[in-house]
Amino acid sequence: MTYNRVWIPDAEHVWKSAEIMRDFQSGDNVLELLLEDGTEHCYPVDPLKPQLPPLRNPDILVGENDLTALSYLHEPAVLHNLKVRFVESRIIYTYCGIILVAVNPYKQLHIYGDAIIHAYSGQNMGDMDPHIFAVAEEAYKQMARNHKNQSIIVSGESGAGKTVSARYTMRYFAVVSKSGSNTRVEDKVLASNPITEAIGNAKTTRNDNSSRFGKYTEISFDKKYRIIGANMRTYLLEKSRVVFQADNERNYHIFYQLCSCAQLPEFKHLRLLSADKFQYTCMGGEITIDGVDDKKDMEETQRTFSLLGLKEDFQSDVFKVLAAILHLGNVEIKNSGGDKSSVSSGDPHLAVFCELLNVSAEELVRWLCHRRIVLVAETVVKPVHKKRAVNARDALAKQIYAHLFDCIINRINTALKVPAKQHAFIGVLDIYGFETFDINSFEQFCINYANEKLQQQFNLHVFKLEQEEYMKEDIPWTLIDFYDNQPVIDLIEAKMGILDLLDEECLFPQGTDQSWLQKLFNYLEPNPLFEKPRLSNEAFVIQHFADKVEYQCRGFLEKNRDALYEELVDIMRDSKFPFLAHFFQEEERNAANSKGVKVRPARPAVKPANKQLRTSVGDKFCSSLSLLMETLNATTPHYVRCIKPNEEKLPFEYDSGRVVQQLRACGVLETIRISAQSYPSRWTYIEFYSRYSILMTHQEADQSDKKQTCKNVLQRLIQDPNQYKFGRTKIFFRAGQVAYLEKLRLDRLRGACVTIQKHVRGWSRRRKFLRMRQAAIIIQEYIRGKRTVRKTVTAATLKQGWASVVIQRHWRGYRMRQVYQVVRLASVTIQAFTRGWMARKRYKKMMKEQKALVLQKYARAWLARRRFQTMRRLVLNVQLSYRVQQLRKKIEEQNKENRGLMERLTSVANSHSQSVDRLQVLEAQLEKVNNQKESLEAREKKAKEDASLTIAKLQKETDALNLEKQNLEKQFEASTKEAKGNRNQYSYVCYSFCILDQMYNQFYTLTENFDQIKRNLVEEKDYEARLRKQDHEKEVETLKEEIKRLKEERVGLQRKVDEVVQTNSDLQEQVIQLSKHVKVIPELRRDLNNLQNQRNSMDRKVKQQSEQARVKMNDITRQLLGDVVEEDVLLGLTPDNSEKIYEMEDLLEAFDGLQKATRILQNHQREQTESYETQVEGFKLKVDHLQNENTELQKLFQEKSNINEDIRQEVSRLSTENSVIPELKLQVSELQRQKQELEANVEEKSRELEKAEELEELKGELQGQIEELEEESDHLKRQQLMDSEAKIKLRQEISRLTAENMDIEELLDQKDRLIKKLLNQIKSLEVSQKGKASRKLSASAMPKDYLGMLECKREDEPRLIQNIILDLKPRGVVVGMIPVLPAYIIFMCIRHADYLNDEGKLKSLMNEVIKAVKKVIMVSYHKDFELLSFWLSNVYQLLNCLKQYSGEEEFMKQSTPRQKKNCLQNFDLSEHRQILSDLAIHIYHQFISVMEKSLTPAIVPGMLEHESLQGISSMKPTGFRKRSSSIYEDSETYTISSIIQQLSVFHSTMSQHGMEQGLVKQAVKQLFFLVGATTFNNIMLRKDMCSCRKGMQIRCNISYLEEWLKEKELQSSNAIDTLRPLSQAAWLLQVNKSTDDDAKEISDKCTELNSVQIVKILNSYTPIDDFEKRVSSSFVRKVQSLLQDRDGSSQLMLDSDYRFQVTFPFCSSPQALELLQVPSSLHLAFLARI
Secondary structure, eight states, X not given: OOOOEEEEEETTTEEEEEEEOSOOOTTOSEEEEEETTSOEEEEEOOSSSOOOOOBOOOGGGTTOSBGGGOSSOSHHHHHHHHHIIIIISOOOEEEETTEEEEEXXXXXXXXXXXXXXXXXXXXXXXXXXXXXXXXXXXXXXHHHHHOOOEEXXXXXXXXXXXXXXXXXXXXXXXXXXXXXXXXXXXHHHHHHHHHHHHHHEEOOSSOTTEEOSEEEEEEEEOTTOOEEEEEEEEEOOOGGGGTXXXXXXXXXXXXXXXXXXXXXXXXXXXXXXXXXXXXGGSTTSOOOOTTOOHHHHHHHHHHHHHHTTOOHHHHHHHHHHHHHHHHHHTOOEEEOSTTOEEEOTTOHHHHHHHHHHTOOHHHHHHHHHEEEEEOSSOEEEEEOOHHHHHHHHHHHHHHHHHHHHHHHHHHHHHHTOOSSOOXXXXXXXXXXXXXXXXXXXXXXXXXXXXXXXXXXXXXXXXXXXXXXXXXXXXXXXXXOOOOOOHHHHHHHHSTXXXXXXXXXXXTSTTOOHHHHHHHHHHHHXXXXXXXXXXXXXXXXXXXXXXXXXXXXXXXXXXHHHTOOOHHHHHHHHTOSOHHHHHHHHHHHHHHHSOOOOOOOOSSOOOOOSSOOOOSOHHHHHHHXXXXXXXXXXXXXXXXXXXXXXXXXXXXXXXXXHHHHHHXXXXXXXXXXXXXXXXXXXXXXXXXXXXXHGGGSOHHHHTOSOHHHHHHHHHHHHOOOGGGEEEOSSEEEEOTTHHHHHHHHHHHHHHHHHHHHHHHHHHHHHXXXXXXXXXXXXXXXXXHHHHHHHHHHOOHHXXXXXXXXXXXXXXXXXXXXXXXXXXXXXXXXXXXXXXHHHHHHHHHHHHHHHHHHHHHHHHHHHHHHHHHHHHHHHHHHHHHHHHHHHHHHHHHHHHHHHHHHHHHHHHHHHHXXXXXXXXXXXXXXXXXXXXXXXXXXXXXXXXXHHHHHHHHHHHHHHHHHHHHHHHHHHHHHHHHHHHHHHTOOHHHHHHHHHHHHHHHHHHHHHHHHHHHHHHHHHHTTSOSHHHHHHHXXXXXXXXXXXXXXXXXXXXXXXXXXXXXXXXXXXXXXXXXXXGGGGTTHHHHHHHHHHHHHHHHHHHHHHHHHHHHHHHHHHHHHHHHHHTTTSOHHHHHHHSOSOHHHHIIIIIHHHHHXXXXXXXXXTHHHHHHHHHHHHHHHHHHHHHHHHHHHHHHHHHHHHHHHHHXXXXXXXXXXXXXXXGGHHHHHHHHHHHHHHHHHHHHHHHHHHHHHHHHHHHHHHHHHHHHHHHHHHHHHHHHHHHHHTTOHHHHHHHHHHHHHHHHTHHHHHHHHHHHHHHHHHHHHHHHHHHHHHHHHHHHGGGTTTOSSOOOSOEEOOGGGHHHHXXXXXXXXXXXXXXXXXXXXXXXXXXXXXXXXXXXXXXHHHHHHHHHHHHHHHHHHHHHTTTTOHHHHHHHHHHHHHHHHHHHHTSOOGGGOTTOOHHHHHTSOOSOOOHHHHHHHHXXXXXXXXXXXXXXXXXXXXXXXXXXXXXXXXXXOOOOOOOOSSOOGGGSOTTSOOOOXXXXXXXXXXXXXXXXXXXXXXXXXXHHHHHHHHHHHHHHHHHHHHOGGGOSHHHHHHHHHHHHHHHHHHHHTTOGGGOGGGGGHHHHHHHHHHHSOOSSHHHHHHHHHHOTTSOHHHHHHHHHHOOOSSTTSOOOOHHHHHHHHHHTTTOOSOOOSSOOTTOOOOOOXXXXXXXOOGGGOOOOGGGOOTTOEEO
């Protein structure tokens, strides 16, 4: 039988545990106990008024986050719970109702990083483990929710960690509420801490960084609850520390920081020494602190000065004042005898002090050692002794430092001043806790007075919260008796109280500490809270709420007065140093305008004799404390109580005596006492039902109303209804009732365990018994059988038996030999047949393999030859293309020269027309000359002489022209020879066609000139010329119609040629059957010969026409010059060399004649020429290709026929091969049909060539018409030669043309550059022509052949962007069409812009698309998940299209031949690809953020809080801070199914939008990492989640997620690997944690966890039932020792905001762009398919 455990008092540990050995009966005077060390103890009890020791809570309730969750609420339970959490679990924070108890660990912990801040941000206070960040978040949340100011009150002893706690609170606000401006106010707020710590903190015996002042910081927020500023108020600075420090203590940090930088150049002028050389810094004997670098701290102080905007001038002034204080302390004051004192005028420190502060040394020395006394009739100056002079010096130093401190605080407040209107604020109060020392003086009195006021405010607030809780739950409110410390406060601050009497005594010049103490005894001795010590006459005792404190009265008056002689103040006020003088001038104004809260003294004050400061320190402290209390009462307070665990500052050492003393002083135990008086334990109905459902009957558990079920169960289990109350949402229990329920639950579980063990052990024993019984029966059978045999067997029986055995042996041997012989013979026969069959089988296999090798040999040889032929054809094609390009280049150069000559001759023709006009004018003049013939005969003779002179001049000019013509002939001959040397037969034909085209063009130009002349002359002369012109125009119209008809025939011819190309490709695919088409080759050769003959005949015709043109031009020349010059001149103009004339004159003159006439046929002839050349080249390549292929195929076919015949003979028994024959017949018939179609195409081609011959005949007829036009031109030229003046003008025009020859050459250079550009365009046109030819191959299958491009006009781009991007809804796209169709449409428009070589349109389209997508995703930021998914898929697909069609080899490996042809031709879009890639990355991160925002609320409830395994509950009782997820029964709950459902929604949406699988895997991996990191971080920060059952729940949930990955086929995404830290943490919660082997196993298997995380989980492990055991400290130390050498991060939390690097792998699209249809629902009718 087990008894309850109790707590008994102990001198060393305050309380110790013991177990009751025997029941206590009424009237017993002792209680028999058994201590934990095994000794027995008798606890005395008064039988009349028995005071039994407090009961101990069950172990299951120990270590809770909230002390109010304990069933028994009393001092030992609180002390033990804190010890377990602090020492064993290494947890420093614990809730006690509304108080956060923070125990100083004296060690740096990894629980204050930014990740921890973000983890607590937005969480309810009860959801996470206790933390200073949870209190800060609660204050911030209540400010935002209730629109009310908040206060955080941080208190505790020196060294308890108040300053650090306040610093972390301010840091939390700075992180979670970033300011909207660029001023970074939150950084300035944090930067104020190093400065205030430097000037207000010092090393004491209890703390290395003790705050020696109180500080209340108001952090201001705007309407969006962002930090906009701050304000700081300070209280009761310990000025005495400036001039005095106790042993092992230091002055303020700033002095030591300044001394450490004494050697730096910027501090040389201060003349500083080391800290041990100054009186004010070496009194305590300690000038350094272990682990603190004063020099680095000085740099940090200067940096924060600058960050706050305090410039170097201000810093320099501050350092001057600080250095002056140090030098002032070293000013030596000597005793001059009697009551006199003096200071040496040569004191170096005095000189430095006066120099730094710019004051008079003489005045300072005088008034340090003298005092002015103002009497009624005179003023007396009296010297003072050394002690008072030293006090005056120290008072001056304290006053200067106090003013400097206030100045710096004011400047910090100015820097943190609110720039805008303050909406709300959160105040952080860092103030000293209750203090009691061996010697307590005025400072401890003020501190304890302030704590009395704060304790009163705290008690009232706790009482108010308790009342509100009861009223909210409709629980009857009963008055609770709690400690009210108002009498102590009245004792201190009321009229005739301690402070009132102190101020009154300070007004008397002769007042002393003893006289004031005597007044206290006289007036306050009746007060029970005021006592007089028995052994001292210089002290008094006050009974504070925490403890009795004895105060020494020595120094009270002096510290309260804080006196400084007016003469010294005047010296400082008259200083030439403005910074110092401003201190005391400000003090004078403040004294005059002081309106502080005053306490009226008992009698009127007496005016002092000198002008000392009349406001006492106590008076000012009362005023500031009253203002503080008003501020706190107007806000909602939050309490943080800092506890110092030991005096030695050892990490995680727990001194129960010191801790309990502080718990009593800080109000924690008072809170416990108030809670314990009513109903301290409070459970929600859901928590109660989940925890104690095991105590319910089947009928109670089956009820649907859980609330009523809880009531029924509780009424059945606890008979006394006064022990509990039912609220609206909670059940309230008296102290001890939860422990009783836990006992019942444990008994029920223990009974169930015993029952299970009973049945298991019974089953095991029965099973073992049955096995033993069966074995015994078998043994008995054998033994009984052997006994029976021994009894029945005799000697005769044995002999007979032996003889029978011998006979049987021989007989069996004989029979076995007979059988053996038969079997042997059969075996040999079988082996023979089997070996023969196997040999035949091996032989057949070898034959098959040999034949297969032969087949492989020939097949591989054929494949090698085919590859060689393919390569050779490609090489020939490349060579041919290169040669054609070279020939075209030379032809273009020749054409360029011909065009130059043509332009020059055209200009001559124009001059002729001008001459004709002048000729008409001269004719009119000639008529007048004939009428006056008689009067002008004399003049006629003279005119003849002039004419002869003109003829002579003309002859000279003609000679010059002949010379110029000969030069031109030589140049032309040289170029012609060079061209001939590089031409072959094919190039000559091409050149002849080009010459013919030029001749036609030039002749047409000349004809137009002649027509113009004819129209001007025919109107006056004859009607026949007009008729000829009309006939010519009719013939031209006829020729146009013929050209149109020929164009139509050319289109049909081109279509048939395309069909031939298609047939050729089919022949290449069916290589084996092409051997039957050899007969086509001779026909093609004949067609080629016919074409060659036609070109030869055409060449002869061209030569004949050129000869005729030469003859006609000679005749024209004779006719033009015959009437003017003589015969010898004509002979001189005609060259002797006929060949030269043929090459030069014939071509030039013929070109002039044919240029104008053939302009109509120019385009048609050029197209025909190109078509013929293409056909000839194609036929040549086909002939060569077919000849080579058919030759090879004949050989291969013959060889294969032989091989097939052999195979057919070998495997004739395989009848299944006969089915191949009908298929071969069908293929042969198909080839024959294709042969016939090819022959028909060749015949059509020959007919087309006949039409070309008819075209040549039309050219001959045109030549006849040209001759007729030439005759008309001869007639006109003869008329032009009638006037010699026209000849002179003609010669002048020719000379002008010669002068302009240089300009023409420059134009020719420009033409050359233009030709090069046109050649590039010709190449692109050739590619497009080839594309057209390939598209026409599929004309029979489709009515139109599309190129996979969409034409979008520039003005339609806004409509395209609006319809395809801005107005497009993803849901409609998913249902009605391809998800990534917008990407394809945009890319097809890009292809068209590239096809047009329109760079401006391409850039405009790309820029508009990118801008529109950015606009869409910005509108959907944090809103539309589907829209982000849709555009991520489309941008990714567009990026893939740009890569796939870029023409780069690495992206074209999986493209189809058609896709390779559709590659971009003119522009490199790699820059746009990079922009699109950046845009895709941005969309991806935004997409992930939206998914995380949707998934995050379900992670912690679904993965941790939901009980996915039925029957395994890990819920434990909570305290005042309830978990938010269990407050209301009908609130929305998340489960693991919610997470999986949300993931499925994400996955289905991405799949519907056509997102590439690799991108889906990356997104899923990122989401799994978020789930794992968030869950893991909550485990780290929630001690209630660290249990074995919770580990089972987590691993079960991980298995569900793994099953989901398998279902969606996402195992390769490695998403499950991101859950490895969480999985290992769950395993760690379940594994045994007791032995060395367990520690080794943990170290080996928890590879994903660092040592900090493992230790945190082990320390936080919390048993749910008494059957589980806590992790011992020794085991944790073992694990730590094994993890010492492990490298890695020391962070406690995982970075849940971490993003894996996203990659966009290239994925080739099989979609054919030309097959895409644009739905009408997109309203893109303005796009045209190309």
